[in-house]
Amino acid sequence: DTAVSQTPKYLVTQMGNDKSIKCEQNLGHDTMYWYKQDSKKFLKIMFSYNNKELIINETVPNRFSPKSPDKAHLNLHINSLELGDSAVYFCASSHSGRPQYEQYFGPGTRLTVT
């Protein structure tokens, strides 16, 4: 069984379009995250939700809007896509409250904006 899944795996779109990436976890975790990995493989946190409440909102353009309909799902919607949005986006999940709990990552969504 897949622990953290993301759809789609690949996303190719044109500048100016709006797109969404979906994430689901079946681990019973209460916290979910979105990370962006750029072309140099650098990973940076974007957002985090705990029990459907936004708890991390890094310096991300407001064209990016996360939504968590329930604890097991965290979606990322991106408006007016730009070339610089091209990256691999990873979803992750963990238990909350204790920093020693590791995060489990999904397989990633490779977004290419042309």
Add this chain to the structure above:
Amino acid sequence: AQSVTQLGSHVSVSEGALVLLRCNYSSSVPPYLFWYVQYPNQGLQLLLKYTSAATLVKGINGFEAEFKKSETSFHLTKPSAHMSDAAEYFCAVSDGGATNKLIFGTGTLLAVQP
């Protein structure tokens, strides 16, 4: 604020040789440290973690890491490299707060030569 520095963006070893990937951290609180591995076109997989229980931590696939507070280091080692170890390796520190935000190093690409 927490940060992680990985020395050496590329490391190449021969099959059967010792693997040593370096990670130094900076943390204003007792750190929780993680090593993740990323195989090509895949998500991140946890190798091991330090949560203050023991300074020498054993992980999957024969990897281990030693926490050295005096040197603020958490280097990853494996006695004998295998071709299947070729991947990108990331060291990360948790911010220790309620959000469990992970701060990643810039990664080290390990190449294993036959």
